Amino acid sequence: MNISHENIDEINAVITVDLAPEDYNPQIDKSIKEQAKKARLPGFRPGMVPTAHIRRVYGKAILFDEINKLVSDKINAYIADNKLEILGQPLPAEDDKNDYNWDFQDTFSFRYEIGLAPQFDVPFTEKSKFTEYVIKADAETLESRIKNLRRSYGKMTNPEISEDGDVLYAELKQVDAEGNDIAGGIVNTASVRTDLVDDKKIRKSLIGLKKDDEVVIDIKKAFKEDAQIARVLAIKDEEVAGLEPATFKLTVKNVNRLEEAELDQAFYDKLFGEGIVKTEEEFRAKVREEVESMLVQNATQKLQNDIYLKGLDSVKVDFPEAFLKRWLKATNPEIKEDELEEGFADFLKNLKWTLIENRIITQNGLEVKYEEVLSLAKERIAAQIKMYNPGQEATDQQLAQYAVQLLSDKEQANRLFDEVKALKVFDFVKGLVKLEKKEIEYNKFLELK
Known part of the structure; x- marks a missing residue:
């Protein structure tokens, strides 16, 4: 041989x-x-x-x-x-x-x-520089969070006249351009949150209404998302595109208003525990701390993305594109030519980054251990339990059992392995390069590219 x-x-x-x-x-x-x-x-x-x-x-x-x-x-x-x-x-x-x-x-x-695989040098060294943002809560974001907290612990009232932010319990009946009822048209009674109406003119028309008042609206203009339209009309998402006409007569049945909770000791105790917060100043500081702790993840994602883009931009290589297209067709026989061409550029980007990750791991002796993958699986499962069953917690033994079951699925195991590998590479690069910390308010952070 x-x-x-x-x-x-x-x-x-x-x-x-x-x-x-x-x-x-x-x-x-x-x-x-x-x-x-x-x-x-x-x-x-x-x-x-x-x-x-x-x-x-x-x-x-x-x-x-x-x-x-x-x-x-x-x-x-x-x-x-x-x-x-x-x-x-x-x-x-x-x-x-x-x-x-x-x-x-x-x-x-x-x-x-x-x-x-093309040959290249890892694009990150001790001289590489990145900005690590420390995101601070701007006034608008802080006030929005405070308002949501107060509404969560507020009480429902039924005022006579609607204001912006109220919920209209109303009948929606499909009508023609002249406002006449359509025989066999859609009729549904639903709650319409005025603050979720996207069109400013329509939103304004829903303010100042009282019980039995009527107003004709274009439902497709009122809401941008098909899912929202489907919910209000009690139809399927896929039926929204063919909805014709989209004009509906909205008849108010009741006006509901969620009054915000008072900033008092009872409210503070419900949120943070008895006696932990005693003044409005302490309350605002606590909310700011909470908001900014959540924004740490946004800053991390920004740094990860900056490192990713820098890596892609710095590594200038050619790929065996004809071979790769042939291989993709061989492993995905149902893929169409236009689908292959449309997604090929993104495929090459992902391939380039995978090679960069692998080169970093190989050159620096990094290793993804089973225990790390198992630990991440347990974290994901614990988060799901918390999301869908608030107040319920699984024991470490139960989480371990669930995690082992999850990892028995090859696709799930590979996904979690890739996550651990990505985190390990990110932590290594973060420890290698120079990071300049920079404070920035959240509204300004959102403007960054």
């Missing part, structure tokens, strides 16, 4: 595997004997089928399968032994058109195309 590879250029190569009968026949003979022991054929006792009969009836199929296994194993071993950093998987060369007799005496020569 002879196996070798030839570089076509820096990113494309061909691996050639030459097989003589003595290379593969021992394995073929072994497979035929195993088949003979297992075969259940008419006229023969179980396990007593002659190997000559198996060779005559099934020999070519066995030969074909074993040759493929042998070639695949040898190519994979050759790639590992020669430390070839390949992209995708080896593909049979398109011009490899040899015809064989498959008679156990053939000399085979198989050619496989491979895509090689």
